[in-house]
Amino acid sequence: MPARPSERLRALGVELPAPPRPVGSYAPVAVSGSLAFVSGQIVTKEGAAVDAGLVDRDVPSSKAKELARSATLQALSALAAELGGVDRVRRVVRVGVFVASSEGFDRAHEVADGATDLLVSVFGEDGRPARAAVGVARLPKNAPVEVELLVEIG
Amino acid sequence: MPARPSERLRALGVELPAPPRPVGSYAPVAVSGSLAFVSGQIVTKEGAAVDAGLVDRDVPSSKAKELARSATLQALSALAAELGGVDRVRRVVRVGVFVASSEGFDRAHEVADGATDLLVSVFGEDGRPARAAVGVARLPKNAPVEVELLVEIG
Amino acid sequence: MPARPSERLRALGVELPAPPRPVGSYAPVAVSGSLAFVSGQIVTKEGAAVDAGLVDRDVPSSKAKELARSATLQALSALAAELGGVDRVRRVVRVGVFVASSEGFDRAHEVADGATDLLVSVFGEDGRPARAAVGVARLPKNAPVEVELLVEIG
Numbered sequence: 001m002p003a004r005p006s007e008r009l010r011a012l013g014v015e016l017p018a019p020p021r022p023v024g025s026y027a028p029v030a031v032s033g034s035l036a037f038v039s040g041q042i043v044t045k046e047g048a049a050v051d052a053g054l055v056d057r058d059v060p061s062s063k064a065k066e067l068a069r070s071a072t073l074q075a076l077s078a079l080a081a082e083l084g085g086v087d088r089v090r091r092v093v094r095v096g097v098f099v100a101s102s103e104g105f106d107r108a109h110e111v112a113d114g115a116t117d118l119l120v121s122v123f124g125e126d127g128r129p130a131r132a133a134v135g136v137a138r139l140p141k142n143a144p145v146e147v148e149l150l151v152e153i154g
Numbered sequence: 155m156p157a158r159p160s161e162r163l164r165a166l167g168v169e170l171p172a173p174p175r176p177v178g179s180y181a182p183v184a185v186s187g188s189l190a191f192v193s194g195q196i197v198t199k200e201g202a203a204v205d206a207g208l209v210d211r212d213v214p215s216s217k218a219k220e221l222a223r224s225a226t227l228q229a230l231s232a233l234a235a236e237l238g239g240v241d242r243v244r245r246v247v248r249v250g251v252f253v254a255s256s257e258g259f260d261r262a263h264e265v266a267d268g269a270t271d272l273l274v275s276v277f278g279e280d281g282r283p284a285r286a287a288v289g290v291a292r293l294p295k296n297a298p299v300e301v302e303l304l305v306e307i308g
Numbered sequence: 309m310p311a312r313p314s315e316r317l318r319a320l321g322v323e324l325p326a327p328p329r330p331v332g333s334y335a336p337v338a339v340s341g342s343l344a345f346v347s348g349q350i351v352t353k354e355g356a357a358v359d360a361g362l363v364d365r366d367v368p369s370s371k372a373k374e375l376a377r378s379a380t381l382q383a384l385s386a387l388a389a390e391l392g393g394v395d396r397v398r399r400v401v402r403v404g405v406f407v408a409s410s411e412g413f414d415r416a417h418e419v420a421d422g423a424t425d426l427l428v429s430v431f432g433e434d435g436r437p438a439r440a441a442v443g444v445a446r447l448p449k450n451a452p453v454e455v456e457l458l459v460e461i462g
Contacts, residue, residue, distance in 0.1 A: 040286035132348035135446035194440035
């Protein structure tokens with residue numbers, strides 16, 4: 001496996017999306033010491049959520065898992081823009097995954113794997129974070145998934 | 155703009171409320187190194203939530219945004235009590251905003267601006283944090299909004 | 309009161325459960341500097357949630373409070389496995405408690421006391437953390453409670 005995260009991304013055939021623009025009075029990334037906090041990411045296109053709705057009732061779980069992966073790529077793009085590249089990430093420390101869940105949907109952890117599978121494939125074992133996955137009532141812009149990242153930088 | 159956060163608060167005509175009292179076995183603020191974590195704040199009066207209910211169905215979004223601002227002032231009051239003043243805050247690192255959302259309400263991010271607009275007006279760009287805003291099923295005491303802060307102190 | 313957390317656990321007659329196994333691509337604990345982040349814990353038996361359901365409608369609040377305590381013991385077990393013992397915990401910094409709440413249940417803070425009461429009894433005032441308690445729509449495996457920990461280690 002290539003040593004550097006930027007090379008691994010290329011080896012995976014993945015291109016980072018454009019850095020996300022905040023939809024309010026917050027920053028995409030806030031750095032404190034060696035920790036970089038990335039704001040919660042939802043996947044939008046022209047200002048509207050992609051595949052809007054509640055998971056299970058409106059959006060299949062498998063699609064939500066893909067969106068969790070896409071939201072994570074956005075988070076990496078935000079980090080790259082802030083830090084000058086993803087290679088400054090030393091360790092993915094924590095990932096929070098919020099899944100907008102319809103009545104009875106209890107597999108937020110499977111959706112969350114869309115985020116953390118990608119991180120492990122890009123950063124190896126340093127990309128395996130602590131994680132909290134929960135099913136919430138509703139997300140901004142009716143997005144099905146929101147992903148929040150905390151990383152250690154060097 | 156005045157240089158110090160305490161002066162900016164005064165210039166804004168804002169007085170901090172009394173420091174919040176925990177409603178359980180937790181601390182208003184926990185400090186670790188240069189990070190200070192503030193517990194989730196809801197706005198109460200005589201032990202009951204102000205404007206209780208779900209946002210949109212029971213409480214207008216605009217009112218919830220005001221409550222997010224008030225909850226953030228409580229968080230600053232908790233920090234001031236713990237640290238001896240808000241001027242020890244160097245950077246607002248992360249804000250979590252939980253919005254008790256009625257069916258279909260998908261504008262938690264607008265409510266969350268009530269918290270982060272205030273922080274930017276008090277701390278300038280150092281007050282622009284990473285943020286996660288989500289719509290949840292129900293909050294303690296049926297409060298419409300809960301705001302959690304993480305700051306870097308000096 | 310005995311000085312060391314491991315002794316206090318014994319004095320309380322509490323034995324830590326087996327360390328939790330992740331149900332996805334994440335780590336039980338991720339360490340960055342002096343901070344150790346523990347993944348969200350739900351209580352399971354043979355792969356299924358214990359007392360599955362929504363709090364109030366399916367699971368009494370008092371039972372959910374016990375589960376919050378059990379989930380916290382799992383978190384301590386994960387920390388002990390990662391760090392070589394609970395005595396390396398210097399301070400419990402933050403606890404997040406997610407309560408799967410049925411319509412109208414607004415006492416997530418009482419459920420959360422099940423987590424933080426235990427931490428205070430084990431670590432004394434160093435175990436009194438900042439806390440966020442919220443009521444969510446649904447948790448992984450239909451668990452009623454999920455508990456997330458952040459501790460400072462020495």
